[in-house]
Amino acid sequence: MSTEHDKIAPLAYENPQFLNSPDGRILRMMAEYVEPLARFRREQIQDTVVFFGSARFLSLADANNAVQNLPAETEDGKRKLALASVDMARYYEDARRMAFLLSEWAATIPARRRRFVVTTGGGPGIMEAANRGAREAGAKTIGLNIRLPFEQYPNPYITPALNFEFHYFFMRKFWFAYLAKALVIFPGGFGTLDELFEILTLAQTQKLAKKILVVIYGREYWDRLINFQAMSDAGAIAPVDLDLFKMVDTPEEGFEYLKDGLTKHHLGPDRPRHVGEVSPEIAKTNP
Numbered sequence: 227m228s229t230e231h232d233k234i235a236p237l238a239y240e241n242p243q244f245l246n247s248p249d250g251r252i253l254r255m256m257a258e259y260v261e262p263l264a265r266f267r268r269e270q271i272q273d274t275v276v277f278f279g280s281a282r283f284l285s286l287a288d289a290n291n292a293v294q295n296l297p298a299e300t301e302d303g304k305r306k307l308a309l310a311s312v313d314m315a316r317y318y319e320d321a322r323r324m325a326f327l328l329s330e331w332a333a334t335i336p337a338r339r340r341r342f343v344v345t346t347g348g349g350p351g352i353m354e355a356a357n358r359g360a361r362e363a364g365a366k367t368i369g370l371n372i373r374l375p376f377e378q379y380p381n382p383y384i385t386p387a388l389n390f391e392f393h394y395f396f397m398r399k400f401w402f403a404y405l406a407k408a409l410v411i412f413p414g415g416f417g418t419l420d421e422l423f424e425i426l427t428l429a430q431t432q433k434l435a436k437k438i439l440v441v442i443y444g445r446e447y448w449d450r451l452i453n454f455q456a457m458s459d460a461g462a463i464a465p466v467d468l469d470l471f472k473m474v475d476t477p478e479e480g481f482e483y484l485k486d487g488l489t490k491h492h493l494g495p496d497r498p499r500h501v502g503e504v505s506p507e508i509a510k511t512n513p
Contacts, residue, residue: 258397262390266405269387272339273492274368274405275328275484277321278421279352279412279443280314281378285322289315317412317444318355323477324410324443325359325367331485333365335493342407342488343368347398348389349378352412357383370398399424407492408439408484411471413447429470430463437491440471441480448473 244250284292289312296308325344332342344360346353348369360367361383369384371391380389392398403425411422422442428434442448457463474480 255394255397258392258394259400262401265387265390269366269385270339271343271366271368271388271405272337272341273343273407274345275342275408275410275488276345276402276406277325277352277356277410277412278347278414278418279317279321279355280414280418281347281349281351281353282311282415283314283318283351283355283413284311285318285355286312286315314413317447318352320443320477321352321355321410321412322359322362324480325356326363327359327477327481328484329360329363329365329367331481333363340366341493342484343388345370345402345406347371347402347417348380348384348391350381352414354381354383356410357381361385370401372398403428403438406438407436407488408441410441410443410480410484412443426467426470430467437487439484439487439491441483442471442473443475443480445473445475 238244239253245253289308293308293312296305300308328342329344332340335341343366344356345368346356348357348371353369357367357369358381366385366388367383368388369380369390371378371380371389372395373391373393380391390401392401399421402421409421409425411418422440425438425440429438429440454463454468458465458468472483474483
């Protein structure tokens with residue numbers, strides 16, 4: 227027997243049928259903005275350095291182990307890929323090293339909030355390497371994962387309180403750029419190219435309200451894929467656009483460029499706020 231109490235409608239924000247419906251999409255989008263914002267504030271994250279690169283590259287130890295364990299009857303194509311993975315493992319180790327150097331330096335900055343926190347897409351490969359390097363330096367490190375039809379699990383080196391999972395690609399992209407003061411682009415595939423050119427386009431068109439350093443790692447790899455100079459020579463981009471990024475070949479070279487640039491633009495005397503002050507992105511949302 228029903229009662230009057232049984233006829234009370236659920237509150238809209240407690241109604242899963244509504245929240246998961248097309249009409250509730252705007253609320254789900256807002257949740258992927260507000261919930262990370264609250265966590266970043268709680269964890270005292272002021273700004274980030276984002277590492278991009280292939281999810282498919284292995285550590286040197288894992289790549290060597292995979293080759294050693296190949297069955298004798300392995301077809302040539304698969305053996306060739308396994309051997310290539312050993313060569314590409316240097317990028318995993320270099321990302322790990324650069325993230326370590328950056329995190330070790332960032333820990334010495336006298337600030338109330340954490341500066342230049344290493345951030346990745348949260349998955350394997352270069353993402354794992356960067357999170358791993360930061361973790362080995364004793365720093366907090368962020369993973370912005372995405373829920374996909376084929377599962378991408380977060381790597382084990384992400385700080386648990388800073389392990390995020392997104393449904394919407396555009397909200398994940400927003401958080402990559404929102405707090406970033408630098409991007410480090412390691413060899414990668416379609417996703418890496420997407421992130422690189424999106425930021426370069428925003429910088430070229432002066433749509434960024436801050437200076438974001440862009441480091442492209444591995445000249446040998448990138449010169450085979452993209453001829454930036456040819457784009458300039460053809461008039462597709464301006465010669466000055468070649469200054470939007472810096473290409474480097476060692477973790478130490480990349481770190482020194484980042485340290486100098488971050489100091490000049492975000493810690494130096496020309497910066498608009500004192501060291502340790504909350505970033506303008508977060509400040510806009512604080513009462």
